[in-house]
Amino acid sequence: MKFFLVLCLCVAAALAKDEVQLISNEAMVEYDGKFHYHYELGDGSKASQDGVLKNVDPEHQGESIEGKFAFVGDDGKEYLVSYIADENGYQPIGDHLPTPPPVPESVLKTLKYLEEHPYNPEAAAKKH
Secondary structure, rough: OOHHHHHHHHHHHHHHOOOEEEEEEEEEEEOOEEEEEEEEOOOOOOEEEEEEEEEEEEEEEEEEEEEEEEEOOOOOEEEOOOOOOOOEEEEEEEOOOOOOOOOOHHHHHHHHHHHOOOOOOOHHHHHO
16 A cells, blocks of 8 residues: 555656646637637647638538647657648648658559549440
């Protein structure tokens, strides 16, 4: 029991030591779905985001969001991520983010062939 109590005190002390000062904070939400927020913390972390309601198709609306956030990593460097989130998904951009490998030539040729020769089920049925 004493060990558990000491462990709890150590965790509480560690968490209290990690408090971060709020330098700035702003938030705005409008009746039409438009919003903006921004904050900056004493540890160098910051984020901002703007969103608007938009028509995704004739029957549906969705939020279109642009934003960015930054933080200081354990290596002392600042890492910045900007992003768009809309009907096409979350699309982050950052110099430190991994990039996909190039598409193999065989796949590019296959995609080109499929584009030039679209599948037509009616023509395929007539051949059989």
